[in-house]
Amino acid sequence: MGFLDIDNTTKAYGSVEVLHNVDISVQEGEFLVLVGPSGCGKSTLLNMIAGLEEITSGEIRIKDQIMNGVHPSKRNIAMVFQSYALYPNMTVGQNITFGLEMHGTPKPEREKAMHEVAKLLQIEQLLDRKPGQLSGGQRQRVAMGRALVRNPDVFLFDEPLSNLDAKLRVDMRTEIKKLHQNLGTTIVYVTHDQIEAMTLSTRIAVMNGGYVQQLGTPQEIYDSPANIFVATFMGSPAMNVIPATVRMQNGVPQAEISLHDDSKSLLPFSQANLAAWKGKDILLGIRPETITDIDGADRKSSNIAQMTNRIVVTEPAGSDTFVSMQLGGKDVIARMRSDAEVRAGQDFEFAVNMEKAVAFDPQSEDRIAP
Amino acid sequence: MSVASQDTAIRTGRVTRTLIYVVLILFALFYMLPLYVMVVNSVKPLSEITGGGMMNLPREFTLEPWFKAWSSAQIGVEPTGLSPYFWNSIKMVVPAVAISTVLGALNGYVLTKWRFKYDTIIFGLMLFACFIPFQIVLIPMARMLGLMGLAGTTWGLALVHVVYGIGFTTLYFRNYYAVFPTELIRAAQIDGAGFFQIFWRILLPSSGPIAVVSIIWQFTNIWNDFLFGASFAGADSQPMTVALNNLVQASHGVKEYNVHFAGAILAAMPTLLVYIVAGRYFVRGLMAGSVKG
Numbered sequence: 001m002g003f004l005d006i007d008n009t010t011k012a013y014g015s016v017e018v019l020h021n022v023d024i025s026v027q028e029g030e031f032l033v034l035v036g037p038s039g040c041g042k043s044t045l046l047n048m049i050a051g052l053e054e055i056t057s058g059e060i061r062i063k064d065q066i067m068n069g070v071h072p073s074k075r076n077i078a079m080v081f082q083s084y085a086l087y088p089n090m091t092v093g094q095n096i097t098f099g100l101e102m103h104g105t106p107k108p109e110r111e112k113a114m115h116e117v118a119k120l121l122q123i124e125q126l127l128d129r130k131p132g133q134l135s136g137g138q139r140q141r142v143a144m145g146r147a148l149v150r151n152p153d154v155f156l157f158d159e160p161l162s163n164l165d166a167k168l169r170v171d172m173r174t175e176i177k178k179l180h181q182n183l184g185t186t187i188v189y190v191t192h193d194q195i196e197a198m199t200l201s202t203r204i205a206v207m208n209g210g211y212v213q214q215l216g217t218p219q220e221i222y223d224s225p226a227n228i229f230v231a232t233f234m235g236s237p238a239m240n241v242i243p244a245t246v247r248m249q250n251g252v253p254q255a256e257i258s259l260h261d262d263s264k265s266l267l268p269f270s271q272a273n274l275a276a277w278k279g280k281d282i283l284l285g286i287r288p289e290t291i292t293d294i295d296g297a298d299r300k301s302s303n304i305a306q307m308t309n310r311i312v313v314t315e316p317a318g319s320d321t322f323v324s325m326q327l328g329g330k331d332v333i334a335r336m337r338s339d340a341e342v343r344a345g346q347d348f349e350f351a352v353n354m355e356k357a358v359a360f361d362p363q364s365e366d367r368i369a370p
Numbered sequence: 371m372s373v374a375s376q377d378t379a380i381r382t383g384r385v386t387r388t389l390i391y392v393v394l395i396l397f398a399l400f401y402m403l404p405l406y407v408m409v410v411n412s413v414k415p416l417s418e419i420t421g422g423g424m425m426n427l428p429r430e431f432t433l434e435p436w437f438k439a440w441s442s443a444q445i446g447v448e449p450t451g452l453s454p455y456f457w458n459s460i461k462m463v464v465p466a467v468a469i470s471t472v473l474g475a476l477n478g479y480v481l482t483k484w485r486f487k488y489d490t491i492i493f494g495l496m497l498f499a500c501f502i503p504f505q506i507v508l509i510p511m512a513r514m515l516g517l518m519g520l521a522g523t524t525w526g527l528a529l530v531h532v533v534y535g536i537g538f539t540t541l542y543f544r545n546y547y548a549v550f551p552t553e554l555i556r557a558a559q560i561d562g563a564g565f566f567q568i569f570w571r572i573l574l575p576s577s578g579p580i581a582v583v584s585i586i587w588q589f590t591n592i593w594n595d596f597l598f599g600a601s602f603a604g605a606d607s608q609p610m611t612v613a614l615n616n617l618v619q620a621s622h623g624v625k626e627y628n629v630h631f632a633g634a635i636l637a638a639m640p641t642l643l644v645y646i647v648a649g650r651y652f653v654r655g656l657m658a659g660s661v662k663g
Contacts, residue, residue: 052556073562085557089575098571099561146561 003028003186004049004154009058011044018044019210021058026154026203029184035197036207037233042190043158045207049188050079050156062153073102078147079156082163084139086131086146093118093127096145103150117145137168144179157189161196173199194234198222206230225358228365231285237335240291241360242328244284246277253277255284255357260310260326267305270355271370282368283360288322290353291334293342297351305352314342323348412436412631419627435628439617439636443629446605446616452633454606455613459593459640461524462609466531467588473532474539474584475577479569481540482547483555493544499537504597515602522604530602531592539584546580547573582651590641610637 002025011019019041026032034042047053049060051072060067067075078099086095096117097110105113118124121141131139140160147155157176161169177200180187191197197204198218206213206221206229214226225231225239232238244255247266253274254266267284274282290298297304312331315322316338323334323342334350342348359368411419412435414428441451481493511530512521520526550573558568574581599609608616614637618630 050556050560052559072556072560077560079557079560081553081557083551083553085551085553087554087558087572089572098558098563102562102567146557150561 002026003030003063004188005059005061005064006045006049007059007061009045009048009060010056011041011048011053012056017056017210019048022212024205024212024215026186026188028186031180031187031189031200031202033189033191033197033201033204034207035191035194035204035233036213037192040207041210042192042207046079046156046158046188046190049154050077051075076150076153077156078150078152078154079158080143080147080160082159084131084143084160084163086139086142088131091128091130092123092134092142092145095131095142096127096149099146099150113149117149120148121145136164137172140164140172144176148179148183153186155185155187157187159191160189161191162193176200195236198234204234206233208233223356224367225285226367228283228285228360231358231360231367235287237288237322237333240286240288240327240330240332242284242286242330242332243281243362244328244359245281246274246279248275248278255282255354255359257284257328259307260312265307265309267307267352267354267357268303269357269359270303271359271368273370274359274368277359277368281362283362283365284328285358285360285367286332286352287356288333288335290356291323291332292336292351292353293340294349294351296337296340298353298355301353301355303354305354306349307352308347308349311342311344311346311348314344325350408631408635412628412635414628416624416626416628435626435632436636438626439629439633443617443626443633444620444623445613452610452613452617452636455608455610456636458524458603458607458613459610462528462531462607463589463592463640465525466528466535466592467585469528470532470535470539470588471581471584473536474541475543475574475581476569477536477540478543478545478547479573481544482550483552483568483573484565493540496537496540499534500541504534508597508601512602522602522607524603524607527598527602527607527609530598531588531595534598535588535592538587542580542584542587543577546577550576579651582648586644586648589644593641 004026006022006024006026009019009022010017022045024032034045036042044053048055049067051067051070055068062075062077086092087098090098093114096114097105100110100113114127115124118127121144123138123141123145126134126138126142131142134142143160160176161172164172173196179185180200189196189200197206198221201218203215203217204221205215208229214221214230216224221230221234225234228241232241242257244257244267246269247254247256249266249268253269253271255269256264256266259265292298294306309325309327311323311325313324315324319338321336321338321340321342323336323340325332325334336342360366361368407424410427411424413431413433415430415432415434418426418429439451440453440456442449443451445452445455477496481489515521515526515530518526518529520529554572555568558572563571593609594611595609596611596615599612600615603609603612614633617633
């Protein structure tokens, strides 16, 4: 039993099922991020936890209490909305204490709680202002203050940073992470931004088409994606997926991929069980940062393969240089140190960290487990 | 390529502009003419009017016609002036406007934020009320008022206006609330506010502009209504419009045009006042939601 249990839950509008048998158990103090493209059902799931959408079948429990049909205000949850949803006619202070007032908390206690939260979020000087007079970042803080003041069991965040500009978004991201570390609250956070998901979460649920594609720690999701969708959705630039054929050489399974001039190159797998796929086609997944120049290769890796291929384009991005090439008929991106000496049109010796490579079944698109 | 002008107004030459202003001023004068005639003649003694020269300024200024119209003119059989009927109208207009506006706001709230099956059909049917001609409902309405024991009373008249007004007020508020962010309602729900708490604390305080539109619209229509007043009011509940008609249409004695003019202005005064006080919100409210502000 977890702190928040989503148990075999589905959601249907009429005959259209938008969430299929979702099973997630969240422990106390966890930071769960629901991530996925638009329309994947992540916000619907969050609204179901909040009680704003009905549960079609299955169960949602908080602290072992069944929440199906329980009014949102009785679930002891708080929610931060994408638009912040601050009451425009009330001051910041009234916004923060409105929930307490509705729950019948006496005024002196409300004032005390308000000042504590305002101090924590550094919005004390804003308490008498109206939301219309605040900047985006300040509104965001007030919205979090409104959630914090209730001292809820579970915090729900619905894409809270997507209305902020890029710099502020990064700052607020850190801020939210600090808040979680200091307060140890249980958080369910919805976003479509995979970087937010990676940086904030203790666990991620990657969703697509109403299914949870994979549930795991950021590291698991990144290194061992369950299928091609997860592999390409998480990470920027996306994981390279290259058609390859499995060949055996010296008793080790190898990925045979075609280079820019249709000549073949063999990259040895670290995964011994791929021997069973001998002669068959697979899809080889390689993260951009695992293709480097030879000097930049990971020294700790036990399996660095080398290949020579032609560079199509180089894109220096300051901290890194992105290099694109043709592999298996696909555009493949490598992420190199900024001082790697690369030129477009050059034939270049690449180092591929095959320890990190993953293989997918081209039919089911699932990862071939080691 | 020249830099685009920041000014969105069409640029015109001086001659064109002068021409436009002259035409506009002429039109304005033309529109003001009836009011001028009414005001000027309401402060003249009757002899000056019957002597011709309707457009002339008064040679002898008097407020006597105003006092007479208000308190002693012959209305029907009683020499009461318009004042009791003025209060009749107030007693009818204030509750009718208030109730229809509040009900419209509630309807708008439910139709946009507490959606239910077939709500658009219900809204469509309510809209239909805006297009029903008054004459069609006269007889059924009279029967209904009789059954409810409200025939010939000010309350009965107010009820008729409430029923007729709900279609319009619902339309206004529904369209206004349709663009009101639903996340605010959800936030309030999570905060523990109930149906009416959300309405009073969150929605109504943000409804100023549309409430003004609704109040002006309802006030003007109800105050100016003649047909329902003439059909459903009893002798002691007749509104101002009906009384004014009785004053002007009196078939005996001398036609006191100056008193008629003064009475007509008195009857029009409240709607004018409402426009002057709240008019600038009217346009703002009508435009609300069309442009992101």
